[in-house]
Amino acid sequence: MIRALYSAASGMTAQQLNIDNIANNLANANSAGYKSRRAQFQDLLYQNMVTPGSSAGQSTVVPTGLQLGLGTRASSNEIIFQQGDFAATNNPLDMVIQGRGFFQIKQASGQTAYTRAGSFHLDNTGSLVTSDGDQLQPQITIPPTAQAISIATDGTVTYTLPGQAQAQNAGQITLANFQNPAGLNSLGRSLYLPTDASGDATIGTPGGTEGIGTLQQGYLEQSNVSVVDEFINLITSQRAYEANSKVVKAADDMYQQVNNLTR
């Protein structure tokens, strides 16, 4: 009986976590480059009440035993790296990666982080930075007098100076690729850090054969959260929570009746 109470409680905790995850996905439905996460659950250990194969009588054995499960637990919430929609922004410093790659960002601490959000700006030294001011790696510098900044699909950045017809080369954007992107560690601010599970970054130029992807200038990758799917998950999760709370109530009622046996 106490097992039923704890199993139901574990179900309620798991659904709570599921709803926390859905809430974060929905809150980020408009964050550029955000990748949704999906919670995964596992059943807990089983308690053997009657072990299969034990003897039931002098000449018979129990063919299958009685196993009572002890509830559920959240096992992981993996990142779903499905491509988000592209929105045209006409900002020459916005870009999307059409493929699996990541931009490399040098954080203030000096550590390199990775992102899919390709919304860049120029800082006071003319370097390409994220909206938080972290520099894009490798560093791209554009002089203040530059006009018509162009980013090719292979990551070559060029600009023209006033009165000159010849385009100037500002540098080459390279992208990072991971063996298992779902194993990356979210840092917030759309940044990811590599872990043992994701493997180390391999750097390549866009458009290469490694499947890293190509760059498209003037577009931003939208969040890949599907609001419809999240709402459906929210409904099923809420109902599952309710069902577990009903089990708590039922176990409590039955317990009460046991206690009322003696008057």
Place this chain on the structure above:
Amino acid sequence: MDAISIAAASGMRARMESLELLANNLANTETGGYKADREFYSLYTSADASADPQTGALATLPVIEHHWTDPAQGDLHQTGNPLDFAIDGDGLFSVQTSRGLRYTRNGNFRLSPAGVLTTSGGDAVQAKGGGTIRLQPGIAVEVSSDGSVRQGAQLSGQLDLASFDPQAMNKEGHNYFALVAGGSVKPAAGGAVLQGKLEGSNAGGPESAVRLVSIMRQFEMLQKAMSIGNELNRRAIEEVARVQQ
């Protein structure tokens, strides 16, 4: 104790175990590839029980003899993740764990840093004929319905789908099934592997609500029966033995 109370107490104990099975099912309504447990009621006959001298019937009591796992197909959810697999029909994925081969219906797989296809817990998925499935980074993965994993034109391996009698498997937690001692596995026939989909749990739904209500009501009836037994005992003690003056 009298016969009514003994029978009612045995029934109440069995309903409590039923509720425990149901609680675990309902807690796992969102667990990928979970298969619901059902109870199997039986009559317990004690080896030492003496037959009723008038009818010759043995004294029997209701108990849950064992549970059985409902192998029914769970709902298939579209996830779009190329490393999510669901089996439509018969079969389980074979997984190499540190404790030996285990089987699961949860096809939420990923790649290890070395490029090996593993479960979310990091255990390697077994390929047909033994060994693991190793994938190259950055090349699209395609899986056909027979479980063959391809990258471009190159075959990386085939998922090893196993099938066995539901009676011959034991649940182990972490979405794993283990073979009971003496059970045997045969290759699955008729199951199709679907890529980008995950199988949901087959527990939950309106049927569970009905079961919950029925367990509660049956328990209540048994509790009433027990009260009646008590009441009869009380009267026998207090009233039958009363000496009229």
